[in-house]
Amino acid sequence: MKHSICSLFEVHADGQGVYRVVTPLEYPGTNDNIVIRVRARNGKFSIDENGEAALFAAMSDGDVESEAVTRWISDLGDSSILSFDSDEVLSATTNDDRLIPTLIFRVAEAAQHLFALSTARQPRRVSDFKDQVAEAVRAAANNVGFEYESDVELPIAGDFLADHVIASPTPLIVIAATGIQRLLEAEIIHMRYQQENKPAFVLAAVESQKSVGAKQFERANYYTGKTVSFNASDFSALIASRLQ
Structure with a gap:
């Protein structure tokens, strides 16, 4: 199990079938990485954040019982494989170890969201970055x-969506990574295609290295086909050269 997740995350074996996984994601406004536990139980794998999202939110004067959090938890239970139990732990369960990296990401992303809602952080400003990527893809493909x-929706395990897919002999999958979460998702998509022996080239674009952090940007080039800092003309030219 450790082999299936250590390529994307920092993994520590804590004994008794428990693995502690340090993800690149951080709780908003802090320097604290989100840590996930993977526990092997009765032939299944439980993936959880050990209740730390709610704990850290409370330590930051957050309110995990606010209306916004309550509504989000209700929606989570209705539309997600994740759950939030009475001990304030976010978790997911699977009997397929291939899904562990995906679920680590999902639980970490949910922990980040719970913390942000509880501490009433303002949402990140949305630019026209995704529109610019879409126009560059359109121009290059045409x-x-x-x-x-x-x-x-990509034909791999995990219910992943690509921003764009160009129908070349080796499908070109374009991910507009608006933040570290989406960039990590691009890495998982790349890994899933390799594991399932399906042809694809994953091209991730970030608005700037600063938007995801230099360390994560550099790392992403090892776990995607290519990751670039977006420039409209250069991006179109890169896509065109890849398709020729």
Whole structure:
């Protein structure tokens, strides 16, 4: 099990079937990485954040019982494989070890969201970055003569969506990584295609290295086909050269 997750995360074996996974994601406004526990129990794997999201929120004068948090938890139970129990622990369960990296990401992302809602952080400013990426993809695909689709559900385990997929002999999957979460998702997509022996090239674009952190940006180039800091003309040229 450790082998299946250590390529994407820092993994520590704590004994008795418990693995402590340090993710690159951080609680908003802190320097604290989100830590996930993976526990092997009766042939299944439990993935949880050990109740730390609620604990850290409370230590930051947050309110895990606010209306916004309560509504989010209700929606979580209705539409997600994640759960939030009476001990204030976010978790997911699977009997398929191939899904462990995906669920680590999902639980960490949910922990980040819970902390942000509880501490009433303002949402990150949304720029026109994704629109610029979409236009660059459109221009490149049209110039080279390939069809493309946007907001595509990918044929791999984990219910991942690509921002764009260009229908070349080796499908070109474009991820507009608006933050570290989406960039990490691009890495998991790349890994899943490799594990399932399916052809694809994952091209991730970030608005700037600063938007995800230099360390994560550099790391992403090892776990995607290519990760670049977005420039419209250069990005179109890169796509075109890849398709030719």
